Amino acid sequence: MDFRNVQLPREIHTGPGIITEIGDVCDTLLSGENITLVTGNTTKKIAGNQVIDILEDKKYNVTVVIVTTATEDSVEKVTNISKESNAIIAVGGGKVNDVAKVASTRNQIPLISIPTTAAHDGLVSPRASIKNEHDNVSKEVNAPFALVADTQIISNAPYKFTAAGFADIISNFTAVEDWKLAYKLINEPFSDSAAALSLMTAKLLIEQANNIQPRHPESAGIVVKGLISSGMAISIARSSRPASGSEHKFSHALDKIAPKPALHGEQCGVGTILMMYLQGGDWKKIRSVLKQVNAPTNAKELGIKEEYIIEALTQAHNIRKSRYTILGDRGLTKEAALNIALKTGVID
Numbered sequence: 614m615d616f617r618n619v620q621l622p623r624e625i626h627t628g629p630g631i632i633t634e635i636g637d638v639c640d641t642l643l644s645g646e647n648i649t650l651v652t653g654n655t656t657k658k659i660a661g662n663q664v665i666d667i668l669e670d671k672k673y674n675v676t677v678v679i680v681t682t683a684t685e686d687s688v689e690k691v692t693n694i695s696k697e698s699n700a701i702i703a704v705g706g707g708k709v710n711d712v713a714k715v716a717s718t719r720n721q722i723p724l725i726s727i728p729t730t731a732a733h734d735g736l737v738s739p740r741a742s743i744k745n746e747h748d749n750v751s752k753e754v755n756a757p758f759a760l761v762a763d764t765q766i767i768s769n770a771p772y773k774f775t776a777a778g779f780a781d782i783i784s785n786f787t788a789v790e791d792w793k794l795a796y797k798l799i800n801e802p803f804s805d806s807a808a809a810l811s812l813m814t815a816k817l818l819i820e821q822a823n824n825i826q827p828r829h830p831e832s833a834g835i836v837v838k839g840l841i842s843s844g845m846a847i848s849i850a851r852s853s854r855p856a857s858g859s860e861h862k863f864s865h866a867l868d869k870i871a872p873k874p875a876l877h878g879e880q881c882g883v884g885t886i887l888m889m890y891l892q893g894g895d896w897k898k899i900r901s902v903l904k905q906v907n908a909p910t911n912a913k914e915l916g917i918k919e920e921y922i923i924e925a926l927t928q929a930h931n932i933r934k935s936r937y938t939i940l941g942d943r944g945l946t947k948e949a950a951l952n953i954a955l956k957t958g959v960i961d
Contacts, residue, residue, distance in 0.1 A: 620739050620756040620848050627837055629765035629830040632727065635664055635702075636671040642723065642759055645699030647674045651691055651713045654679055656705035656729045660766050664704055664727060683708040684744050691716035698722060700758075706730050706774075707877070711741040714754040723758035730774040731767050731836045733781050733878055736760060738844035740853050749865065751933075756848055762837045764830040772827035773876065775836050776908040779825055780882025782839045783899060784860045785815040785846075787888040791858030791938040799937055804850045811846040811855035814839050819898075822905045859891070859929065859938035860884030866925035866932055867917065875915040882908050883915060883959055887926065890957050891939050900957070911959045919960040926950035 623642065626634060639648070648668060652661040657679065668675050678694050680687050691712055695701050700723045703713035710726055717724035728736055735741070739756040742749050767775070789808045796803035818839045825832045846855040853861075863884035868874045882903050889896035900910050909915045912922045930944030945953070954960040 619851070621845060622737050622757050622760050624759040625737070625762075625841060626760065627762045627764060627834060627841075630763065631761060632660060632663060632763040632766060633667065635725075635727065635761055636667045636673075638725065638759055638761060639668065639673065639700070640671065642725070643700050646672065647676075647698045648700050648702055649676045649678060649691065649695035649698040650702045650704060651678050651680055651709055651716070652704040653681060653706070653709055656709065659729050659769075660727060660763070661704040664702065668702075680705075680709050680712050682744065683711045683742060687712045688715045688719075688743060692719050695720055695722065700725060702727060703757075704729065707733055707735055707742070710735060711743060714741040714757070715743060715752060718754040724755070725759045725761065726757040727761045727763070728837075729766055730770045731762075731778040731833055731840055732774040732876060733778060734840045734843040734847070734856050736762070736837070736840045736844055738847040738853070739851070740847060749868065751853060756844075760841065762841075764833040764837060767837065768828050768830045768833040772907070773879070775825070775827075775833055776906050777876040777878030777882070778836045778840055779818060779822075779878070779906050780885070780903055780908045781856075781878035782815055782818045782836070782843050783902065784858075784878075784881040784885045785811040785843060785856050786894070786899070787860045787885050787892060787939075788854065788856050788858035790892050790894065791888075792854045794939060795937040801937065804855075807846045807850035807855045810849065811843060814842040814846065819902050822902050825906045854936075858936075859888040859940050862929040862932040862936070862938060862940065863887065863925055866929040867921060870924050870928065871917045871921045873916065875909065875917060879909045879915060883910060883912075886910060886957050887953055887959060888939060890953055896957055912954075913961075919954070922954055922960055923947060923950045926954065
């Protein structure tokens with residue numbers, strides 16, 4: 614792997630109440646006073662207004678942009694509005710962060726990310742998922758220049774987001790196994806250090822499963838640190854390979870098939886159970902630890918019909934075909950998918 618251009622945040626601030634330091638962070642890192650703040654309607658109330666007040670007290674000129682979808686239209690809107698800005702600050706969840714990542718990359722200005730949930734490992738990664746008219750497209754972008762993760766705010770979000778973030782990290786196990794397989798079979802570039810960091814992060818989260826509790830800033834902090842570490846593995850690899858394999862293909866297939874998909878991390882957690890079974894690993898342990906943190910382990914808990922689970926399993930190999938995984942080029946037959954889902958308890 615080429616280590617000449619590994620992008621990592623310059624500063625990471627985490628802890629309860631840390632959002633109050635955003636003004637000082639901007640004073641330290643930014644060279645101008647014009648800021649575009651990207652947020653959502655709900656997240657503006659949760660944390661955005663507080664950030665605006667702090668920055669305006671510091672005499673920054675803040676332009677607010679509300680984003681409701683992670684689409685190219687949203688990206689163009691933020692890119693155009695932020696052309697004369699010295700930085701973008703993203704206050705919100707994955708959609709807000711992804712749009713801000715792409716816009717800041719296009720304008721070549723710093724991005725400061727302030728997440729309001731800990732639902733996925735995109736917090737500091739150099740990847741963004743943007744929806745076009747047909748599908749979600751993973752784009753290579755600049756990693757956030759800084760991260761300010763207030764664990765009090767994150768712990769106040771619905772607990773399912775934190776559990777989903779935990780599950781997204783656990784999916785590193787099957788992702789790395791798929792990556793190793795691709796390295797062995799088709800000589801895909803492989804990074805020992807990125808894979809080791811990814812697996813270490815997942816193992817540490819399993820060890821901390823008992824400490825993941827609703828509405829606890831410390832619990833949110835454990836998951837946030839895991840998501841940061843996982844995102845850094847992606848940066849080192851310059852690819853999402855350390856954290857995205859067959860289980861993510863399954864999740865993306867569900868996004869296309871199910872009328873109302875579950876959270877990304879929730880689906881990846883269930884996908885990890887299924888793909889760990891295929892890989893011959895300890896899928897029961899994965900299921901057990903997901904249950905421990907009250908993350909979904911079956912179709913019913915996902916709120917998704919069993920028929921969509923089976924269809925997603927048979928179609929998952931068609932997602933991002935260039936990424937070789939245990940699913941191979943031909944995928945699973947309906948009979949095989951049904952057998953796997955039944956044996957793992959994902960369907961009854």
